[in-house]
Amino acid sequence: MVSAEAKGQQADTDRRISALQRNLDELRRSNAELEQFAHVVSHDLREPLRMISSYAQLMMRRYGGKLDSDADAFLGFITEGAARMEHLIGDILDYSRAGCSNVALAAIDSAEPLAAALADLSPSISDSGAHVSVGTMPTISADSGQIERLFANLVSNALKYRAADRIPEISISGGENVDGWHFVVRDNGQGIPATDCERVFAAFSRLHGRDIPGTGLGLAICRKIVERHGGIIWAEPCEPAGTAFHFTLAH
Structure with a gap:
């Protein structure tokens, strides 16, 4: 016969395992949501950045040297800033993937x-x-x-x-x-x-x-x-x- 104490210990162990499984499932769900969020944010931020960068480069080609030196410098700052932001978004996406994606061994x-x-x-x-x-x-x-x-x-x-x-x-x-x-x-x-x-x-x-x-x-x-x-x-x-x-x- 299994003692009442042993049954209690087994029930407690089962509860702990169940709680751990729920936490693991929640962590997996949270990681999947984080990865999806990173993809959406990356896409939504990159599109306007590409537009800013493209128009700044177009203005530099069309008006470079025709305006004053400050205007040329300002356009350069816009282009460089957009490029840095593009790089940062890419690295943030890679960082989220490295922590959330399944490892294909x-x-x-x-x-x-x-x-x-x-x-x-x-x-x-x-x-x-x-x-x-x-x-x-x-x-x-x-x-x-x-x-x-x-x-x-x-x-x-x-x-x-x-x-x-x-x-x-x-x-x-x-x-x-x-x-x-x-x-x-x-x-x-x-x-x-x-x-x-x-x-x-x-x-x-x-x-x-x-x-x-x-x-x-x-x-x-x-x-x-x-x-x-x-x-x-x-x-x-x-x-x-x-x-x-x-x-x-x-x-």
Whole structure:
């Protein structure tokens, strides 16, 4: 016979499981609504921005040099502001997707999304004169599109924050450890103070203010992607200069 105490404990456990399931269902519903909201807002904001940018560019072509210098400068500010807003909207949408979208796990050679990311960044790599070296890259279980975005953000970050007095050197490698897969993206750029190595992953965090273009969401998106794959990401200062970004992915 099952004691009354055991029955009570079982009933309490069932209630807790039921409550957890309701919370999980609510979280899934909330995430789906958030992603849908981000799509709608992104579309509704981008259309008027494109119109503003298009008409500003048209005015610059038609009236550039024909008005006074202030008018030319004002039109330039409008065009640049619209471009920055377009970039910000895109990053906000990517940030919401990284946290809400289902991860389509499949066995992939991690060298393939990395190669795709480097191909997209080839103009920036060429312009900066950067040297990019790729070491061992394992086969992993991951969402190829999100891993491509992860590598693209980290390499782009290294190019953006390169040092003015030396050629950018970027190395990427990965391997297996006891907890899963461990990757490192290392550069010889401006570096990050040890006290700021956690803060750089916060949304809209920008250590260099507005001196360098960006929205402050790139590394926050990286963290979302890594966490969706059961891993962690962190940064460490390199000697004598630069930063090493480490991230893990679950098996």
